[in-house]
Amino acid sequence: xxxxxxxxxxxxxxxxxxxxxxxxxxxxxxxxxxxxxxxxxxxxxxxxxxxxxxxxxxxxxxxxxxxxxxxxxxxxxxxxxxxxxxxxxxxxxxxxxxxxxxxxxxxxxxxxxxxxxxxxxxxxxxxxxxxxxxxxxxxxxxxxxxxxxxxxxxxxxxxxxxxxxxxxxxxxxxxxxxxxxxxxxxxxxxxxxxxxxxxxxxxxxxxxxxxxxxxxxxxxxxxxxxxxxxxxxxxxxxxxxxxxxxxxxxxxxxxxxxxxxxxxxxxxxxxxxxxxxxxxxxxxxxxxxxxxxxxxxxxxxxxxxxxxxxxxxxxxxxxxxxxxxxxxxxxxxxxxxxxxxxxxxxxxxxxxxxxxxxxxxxxxxxxxxxxxxxxxxxxxxxxxxxxxxxxxxxxxxxxxxxxxxxxxxxxxxxxxxxxxxxxxxxxxxxxxxxxxxxxxxxxxxxxxxxxxxxxxxxxxxxxxxxxxxxxxxxxxxxxxxxxxxxxxxxxxxxxxxxxxxx
Ligand SMILES: [Zn+2]
Numbered sequence: 367x368x369x370x371x372x373x374x375x376x377x378x379x380x381x382x383x384x385x386x387x388x389x390x391x392x393x394x395x396x397x398x399x400x401x402x403x404x405x406x407x408x409x410x411x412x413x414x415x416x417x418x419x420x421x422x423x424x425x426x427x428x429x430x431x432x433x434x435x436x437x438x439x440x441x442x443x444x445x446x447x448x449x450x451x452x453x454x455x456x457x458x459x460x461x462x463x464x465x466x467x468x469x470x471x472x473x474x475x476x477x478x479x480x481x482x483x484x485x486x487x488x489x490x491x492x493x494x495x496x497x498x499x500x501x502x503x504x505x506x507x508x509x510x511x512x513x514x515x516x517x518x519x520x521x522x523x524x525x526x527x528x529x530x531x532x533x534x535x536x537x538x539x540x541x542x543x544x545x546x547x548x549x550x551x552x553x554x555x556x557x558x559x560x561x562x563x564x565x566x567x568x569x570x571x572x573x574x575x576x577x578x579x580x581x582x583x584x585x586x587x588x589x590x591x592x593x594x595x596x597x598x599x600x601x602x603x604x605x606x607x608x609x610x611x612x613x614x615x616x617x618x619x620x621x622x623x624x625x626x627x628x629x630x631x632x633x634x635x636x637x638x639x640x641x642x643x644x645x646x647x648x649x650x651x652x653x654x655x656x657x658x659x660x661x662x663x664x665x666x667x668x669x670x671x672x673x674x675x676x677x678x679x680x681x682x683x684x685x686x687x688x689x690x691x692x693x694x695x696x697x698x699x700x701x702x703x704x705x706x707x708x709x710x711x712x713x714x715x716x717x718x719x720x721x722x723x724x725x726x727x728x729x730x731x732x733x734x735x736x737x738x739x740x741x742x743x744x745x746x747x748x749x750x751x752x753x754x755x756x757x758x759x760x761x762x763x764x765x766x767x768x769x770x771x772x773x774x775x776x777x778x779x780x781x782x783x784x785x786x787x788x789x790x791x792x793x794x795x796x797x798x799x800x801x802x803x804x805x806x807x808x809x810x811x812x813x814x815x816x817x818x819x820x821x822x823x824x825x826x827x828x829x830x831x832x833x834x835x836x837x838x839x840x841x842x843x844x845x846x847x848x849x850x851x852x853x854x855x856x857x858x859x860x861x862x863x864x865x866x867x868x
Contacts, residue, residue: 637667686707814853
């Protein structure tokens with residue numbers, strides 16, 4: 367009994383696993399059966415694959431066709447298997463003589479006329495294919511640039527099923543990825559476009575250097591968004607490994623473009639305040655998609671008008687903030703998405719949001735409730751709070767403003783000092799250091815700690831607040847190139863909390 371075999375990859379979260387597809391042609395009435403936990407989209411593959419094979423001038427076998435996807439326990443979602451299903455059927459029918467099929471992993475969706483369509487998650491799928499030891503991966507031509515980012519495996523692109531079949535028979539060639547063009551630095555604004563707001567600029571620099579989460583409050587139109595958008599320009603570019611990791615998430619999210627297949631700069635993601643829990647942390651029907659929190663992995667998640675965001679949506683951010691990862695439990699297993707981002711919140715001081723604080727018409731209780739919503743677990747993670755005020759003068763002065771490049775140099779030096787200090791703990795930024803380390807092994811000298819202890823004694827600060835202030839003091843110290851925080855560094859750090867609105 368003829369048996370055909372081809373390989374594809376199942377992607378769950380950002381992890382891929384090799385899937386073997388077997389085709390069996392048996393006696394009986396012409397029919398197609400798909401076994402191995404296929405979902406609805408995959409069930410529809412039967413019709414797509416059959417039409418694509420016929421329309422490509424190949425013969426669909428007579429008899430009963432059974433297509434089995436294994437490992438059988440792994441749920442298979444989506445249309446990525448179309449290409450491998452078609453190849454397995456043609457193999458079983460004896461239409462593809464030649465050894466090429468056995469060493470290839472095939473990824474792509476088929477249109478009814480045999481064209482090969484792009485699917486989401488090509489990058490993690492190619493990584494899984496390489497790790498499985500297969501020498502060649504065939505992807506849709508449209509995803510060739512993305513697939514070509516993976517080293518250690520031969521990547522080829524096909525436009526139609528006919529092209530693929532010709533190549534499998536050894537009578538045709540497929541497209542190879544073009545050499546990587548240098549990736550342009552994305553057009554993110556420069557810090558020298560922000561005039562005034564010295565305190566907020568300094569907070570942004572500290573946030574960038576220490577990896578601290580930041581809250582900006584102030585009247586609308588004061589430049590909160592403009593500042594937040596410039597945070598990525600102060601961060602160092604992504605290292606190669608990080609770059610692939612971030613690109614894999616965006617590949618699964620389906621947000622990569624052909625022009626920029628590789629993400630090399632920390633991403634900036636700003637979901638709208640009416641966003642849903644699913645859009646924020648991921649999920650959705652069919653194959654789970656990463657949310658804004660994961661798309662911001664190794665970059666900045668900016669929540670403007672955060673007091674307007676639903677409590678459930680804010681609560682959903684707790685796990686990624688604590689664990690740097692989102693895990694979505696589903697009927698068909700757990701999808702895992704990395705989500706280690708830097709959080710920047712922006713809020714108006716009150717619901718009526720006047721340009722000048724004095725014009726506020728809100729009741730005192732309404733004012734307190736407005737930002738009070740942010741308190742609790744989320745605010746516990748915010749190391750820096752800055753209240754921005756309207757610039758009365760100086761906005762049109764011609765004093766030289768520092769560019770992002772100048773600030774980035776200081777940030778990089780400070781980050782290097784911090785990474786060096788915490789390397790034994792496996793940490794890289796001051797924001798990640800647990801409280802007990804700050805209080806014991808790296809305890810500050812008594813004179814530096816005095817202002818913090820004073821605030822604690824008078825109940826002006828919680829123990830967690832004290833830890834946060836010390837973390838920020840380390841960053842202030844790193845930025846000025848000092849060895850250990852001085853009382854002045856600690857006072858500066860305390861200032862970021864006390865001047866804050868909440
Ligand atoms: Zn108001």
